[in-house]
Amino acid sequence: MSVKERNRPAVAATVFGTLAVLSMSLVPQVAQAADAARGRKVMTTKSLGNCAACHKFPNVESPGDIGPDLIESMESFGPEDRAAVRQWIWDAREFMPHTIMPPFGANKILTPQQVDDVVEYLYSLKR
Amino acid sequence: MTVAMAAVLAVVVGSLISCAETRASEKKVSLTPGPEVEELEQSMSYEEYQKRYKEVFGTATEEMAEDGNPAELALDDGLDLVNAVAGSKGLSCASCHGKDGVKLKGIAATYPKYDPAIKGIATVALQINRCREGNMGAEPFKYESYDQLVITMYVKSLSNGVPIHVSIDGPARPFYDKGKVYYFKRQGQFNFSCAVCHVKYAGYMARTNLISNNKHHGDHWPAYRLKWGKTGSMQRRFRGCLKNMRAERPAFQSEIFRDLELYLTSIANGEPVQVPGLRM
Amino acid sequence: MPKGVGKIRIRLPKHIAKGEVIPVKALITHPMETGLRKNKKTGKIIPAFYINDVRVYYGGELVTHADWSIAVSANPFMTCYVKADKAAPLKVVWKDIKGSVYEKTVQIQPE
The missing domain is CATH 1.10.760.10 (Cytochrome c-like domain)
Structure with a gap:
């Protein structure tokens, strides 16, 4: 497994995390405990x-x-x-x-x- | 920060949407007394309410009244306006109603009343403006302007001490009914009606405010209100209440407000006129 | 209230008996800015502008003196009591912190 490949999930997680933060800030009533x-x-x-x-x-x-x-x-x-x-x-x-x-x-x-x-x-x- | 702003935005948008809903549903309500008039029981007798008032405010109101009412000083301006010539016909109020308007003594105690000429309810403020336009050829006063308030106040104060006796029978009846339906109609984002507070929960505390009993709501307007720091009319107070209810606010001297004024004044029937009032 | 600064109304009882203690009610239009408020649009502080000295003279004699401060409302209204034992002018003088002086004289005429 190359270094590049190993990093992929981490990158994906970061992107997903940013999206989640964004969506939370725009639509606060969704998905909050x-x-x-x-x-x-x-x-x-x-x-x-x-x-x-x-x-x-x-x-x-x-x-x-x-x-x-x-x-x-x-x-x-x-x-x-x-x-x-x-x-x-x-x-x-x-x-x-x-x-x-x-x-x-x-x-x-x-x-x-x-x-x-x-x-x-x-x-x-x-x- | 963004979350908070978005939340605020959501609330604002939400309130706009529900305002639109209210407006749509208001059109459907037919203004006839019937099932819309909720059966509400008076929370407490007027005597109990007075006792409660004493507990909350003590003698603060009496002390305030002893110092005098700032609005009294404006009565002289009203008197000047009654004697002042205005308009194209060279007349003043005093030309017909006697010097200082003496012939108007006791008249305001019968207002608001049905006027066949407008096929509706005439309040003192509306009547003054109609008189100016029709009989004097003068510009009507802008509602809630200083001149309009002081002349209304002066004319009404000529009836001070006279028991209110507005007619709610005969031609005035349908307008009284409309006013009553409006008083009991749930409206606005909070789904309040005038009556749910001032009949059912009169005498209870909304935070630090004692909700007032409606018995004396009709007898002292225009009044000096400490919250405003100036004099205002009963209809300005209506609009203040409606704003707190997050409901639609009709214009000054609109038909529904005049009907509502008739209904509220009729509750005070038998109580003496006391203008200008002084309220917190 | 009438618009503008320094418009004065003084009201006395219509009939005054000699030697009677009468209320003198006086109102002056004045913004009474505390100097603590901000202009909502620009965010700048509105400079203080209030009446700090009130004197009432009856026949040339000082009968009441009051020091006012920022706690007094806009368009202040005051009542004071005077023993009407002579026919004499009653003068009320207001001074604000910018040095303006507002005064009005009315005649007390006991019957």
């Missing part, structure tokens, strides 16, 4: 989730009292209910037709990736 820290950022940012406007969760100053305490809400969800938790954020009208909660996913207030991140943060509250 959900991340609780990012989710929290979404929840406390006014122009994104702004969850603290209505909900109480740890380490936020003067949260609103329209919605329930998120730690208490998460008590009723087990690890198998991830889809339900996601649906609450995506479009809560499915569970409560007259809710005040904005349909974050259905009305494209958040990206699917951001919704996943928020779900991840909510599950981190259970530990």
Whole structure:
């Protein structure tokens, strides 16, 4: 095996890696693992989730009292209910037709990736 | 950095798309009271709301009112405009309505009201402009300009203390209904309606804001608002709320806004007019 | 608010009884720039420009003196109380940090 041939996979990997980085930077909602820290950022940012406007969760100053305490809400969800938790954020009208909660996913207030991140943060509250 | 920018872009594009969706669906909603008016229960009685208000703000509002309302000083400018001759016919408001507009006392308490000439609801601001154009041959005021606000404020302040009694029966009824449907209609990216906050969740906290009860929404406009640092009309406040809801914003004195103003003022029926208001 | 800098409105009660303590309400149009804000487009700091000295004279006598700073809002509105025991002019004087002086005199006429 020549030196040239041995190097080929490495080159390919580099090219592939660059492509992956590029595609990640252009389309952030594709192929990223959900991340609780990012989710929290979404929840406390006014122009994104702004969850603290209505909900109480740890380490936020003067949260609103329209919605329930998120730690208490998460008590009723087990690890198998991830889809339900996601649906609450995506479009809560499915569970409560007259809710005040904005349909974050259905009305494209958040990206699917951001919704996943928020779900991840909510599950981190259970530990 | 790029990830963040792309995310922001995605959000912006997303909101644009959903705005377009909202606009499309709005056309389908027929403006008749019916299934669109959601059944919402008042979260708490007005007395409970007042108690809650005291807990949150204490006596801050009274103290603020004691120091006086900056908008009061603009009333003199409104008075000057009422007496000022304008337009091609050499008339002023005072030519017909008496010096300083004295004959207008108590009139603003019946506004907004149905006007057969425009086959719709006339607000005080609209009426002043129609009077200027039709009877005085003068240029109408630009809505939300200083002159327009102070003359409206002055004319309304002539009715201070008079209980509001707007008519919602007879020819005004269909317009009242339209205003009510608009008040209860879910709209915008957040899928809010006016009523879901100001009826169902009035008295709750949205972060540090106490969501206000709608009982007194109609009785004090134009008002000086500390957030604006100036005087503004009720319809400017509508537009502010609609912006927060990420909904489409009708123009000043558009038909739907006048109907909405009628609906909100009718809620305040029986309360005394108190113009100019002072709000946070 | 009326546009421009230094437009003044002073309001007194319509009827003043002799010896009554009356509120004097005064408003001046002024940008009250703190010197901490930036122009959003150019990114340059907007230079400070605010009123720092307010005096109220009643019949030539100083009745109130206030030192204002950047915490006061644009188009500041103030209320002070004066015992109306004589028919005399009431003068309010504002001075800003660029040295401009704005003043207006109204007559207090107890009945």
